[in-house]
Amino acid sequence: MPKIVDRDEYRKELLEKCFTLFTRKGYSGVTMREIAGEIDVSTGTLYHYFPTKESILEQMFAYVQETNVRDYLSLTEHVESIEERIELFGETWKKYGEYYQNVFLLAVDMFRNDGSGYYEKILNGFSEHYTHAMSERLNITPQFAKTLFVYLMGLVLHAMLTPKFFSYEDQIDVLIQMLKAAIVGSAGAEGSRADVMKEKIYNFIIHNVIRDNAVTS
Amino acid sequence: MPKIVDRDEYRKELLEKCFTLFTRKGYSGVTMREIAGEIDVSTGTLYHYFPTKESILEQMFAYVQETNVRDYLSLTEHVESIEERIELFGETWKKYGEYYQNVFLLAVDMFRNDGSGYYEKILNGFSEHYTHAMSERLNITPQFAKTLFVYLMGLVLHAMLTPKFFSYEDQIDVLIQMLKAAIVGSAGAEGSRADVMKEKIYNFIIHNVIRDNAVTS
Amino acid sequence: MPKIVDRDEYRKELLEKCFTLFTRKGYSGVTMREIAGEIDVSTGTLYHYFPTKESILEQMFAYVQETNVRDYLSLTEHVESIEERIELFGETWKKYGEYYQNVFLLAVDMFRNDGSGYYEKILNGFSEHYTHAMSERLNITPQFAKTLFVYLMGLVLHAMLTPKFFSYEDQIDVLIQMLKAAIVGSAGAEGSRADVMKEKIYNFIIHNVIRDNAVTS
Amino acid sequence: MPKIVDRDEYRKELLEKCFTLFTRKGYSGVTMREIAGEIDVSTGTLYHYFPTKESILEQMFAYVQETNVRDYLSLTEHVESIEERIELFGETWKKYGEYYQNVFLLAVDMFRNDGSGYYEKILNGFSEHYTHAMSERLNITPQFAKTLFVYLMGLVLHAMLTPKFFSYEDQIDVLIQMLKAAIVGSAGAEGSRADVMKEKIYNFIIHNVIRDNAVTS
């Protein structure tokens, strides 16, 4: 009788245990010994579950993809109101900020090391899938969902590379406020409500986007 | 004197020659031999100009920073009109898209390998410097410049990792259009012109952001 | 009692099952896992019967020696006529050609890996034993039996290493013909029969050994 | 300027230095460290000249083949009389006995490890070439040259595996005597000389091949 009941389950456990080390140091930057040490396993055992170092990269990527999508789908499953969904959306990005950084680092390693272009399809599929879900659940156009997604990625990146450039959490909050204003506020806006909204947006631009009205000509 | 200048100049030449290889394969992923091969120099010569592999990373980073800033500053130097500046801004991001990808990859390597936190200061300084320049030259608030910068980084990233997710160049174009509309359009807008702008923005949101007005409540 | 017999029997069965793999890949070239796989047994079970890899080599060698001798002895047990014995002798070498190749490969591994010189005694004993039996049963001098044995080994070797150099089976046939001619033909040859034989041999040499009578001086 | 003037020459020097160790321990039995140690070189240097362990096997084989053939061709180049050639032939086999053992061990490793069948062609070519040369120089038929070659290989083998089975050198001597008797003795034998020879051969068989004239029937 084998010690491990579910080999596949255990493999995922191992992946999870070394996820942060692996992504932070990078595929080429970690050694198998380091990984084994992190997992508290001998190198022999590590190779028992992953035939090569490269396979760890691949399986890590596959595992993250799987988990990621599943997590997101389960996220807003039982939430009905758009407003709450937006808030939950923000909470999630706040909560998983550091995790997304690591996922992103992993993607960079896939980009650098996967010659087959396999990862690209997966990543593209994930992006499309994710933005599609955003579009549906947050009641925004697919195009805008993409813009949002791009911006969020930029945010995660900056939070990682230049943590003092801004506060990641604050930026998420601002974004959530704007989304609520635009999406909830504009919904079914008619008559005077629409006018109020127009005014708000105009003022927002005047005060928050344009620097100096006098200079521009 | 002249020797030192030459030597330094030559070192930069070497850095430039291996920049793409270095960033694409990554610090831990390239070997000194590969780098020497790319530059068409023996490993001995390579070591003559860079005492260690790590020094290549550092000097590459310093070189990029220097060049980058200089490039940007020289870019809009003699352009007066805001509209033209915005356009030039767009052209630059289109032209240097791939270069920015590599710079970004380099930053990831600095992030992963620099224990001293030195790179972080540099990167932060650069971000602040760049957004400050954007703010001044494009007549936008520092806050919005940051937002823009974040978005652009997300754009570059996606163009690299998921090139099929969207067309980088098209996205830049869309962004430029919006910037022109918001910045130039709103400049000194008064009376009826302001009303027209409000209407435009409102319609933009209704048609391009909100997916389905009926569903939202 | 019965268990021990069974266990021993089973061990021999295992040896037989992996004999070809073991000899063809070589002691240092096979892994315990490969051997276990060939036998259709887990490595644990393999170690249950053979405490070390080296013990497989030793026991394989002992097993082959035992079997080999037993086989040969049983071979000509009930054959009376010399002529038939010679023919049977030829048949055996034809039949076991490939097997002898493997035995030989095994001997090479013993030669390479046995530091104690134990194998040498066994091998020498076997050679002596075998040539002695040949001498007795084929009615040839021990010296000629050795010559024959040496030649047969060379034949097996060549058939293995350079199969296109000649046809192993044909060479055995030729050898058998010559043996019959020399041994049976000369037996008790007297008077005119001896003369006929002399003539035959002389002609054989002239036609089959000497290449060109004119050139030699 | 590189330290080593002739890279190829140096590579052969390395091959020669580790030839015995490599063949005696066998391809799978030696480690790269051992080989490097034998050559008095670091493992790094070893890999500088041989990209893989397998390449050592291949190049060793190629080197031996080359050397071997060259050696043999130069051997009897300036010897005119057949008798002297036969004697020189014997001397060579005596002198190179141990070397041939190693060559043979090398061939076994090629047999075991070369999947492409490349070695087989080479080995066959060598055998044909060698026997052809023997045929020409010793004035024997190609067929008999093959028989001789096979026998000699068997001799080398036995001398290696069962050194106490006989004295390799004595056996070579006996062979040389027989060759001289058969080849030189029969040359241009006519009339009474031929009769003398016939008698000799007949007696040789009666006394040296047949064990017991009474038993045979």
Place this chain on the structure above:
DNA sequence: TATGAATGAGAATTCATTCAT
């Protein structure tokens, strides 16, 4: 007994770095 997961010493191989020329 039988299994195959676990172990870690050791094997092949790589690579930053040094150094003689």
Place this chain on the structure above:
DNA sequence: TATGAATGAATTCTCATTCAT
């Protein structure tokens, strides 16, 4: 300065062997 051969520590990976089940 330039070269590339030489080095050996470190890396990936293998494999005989152990051991819990």
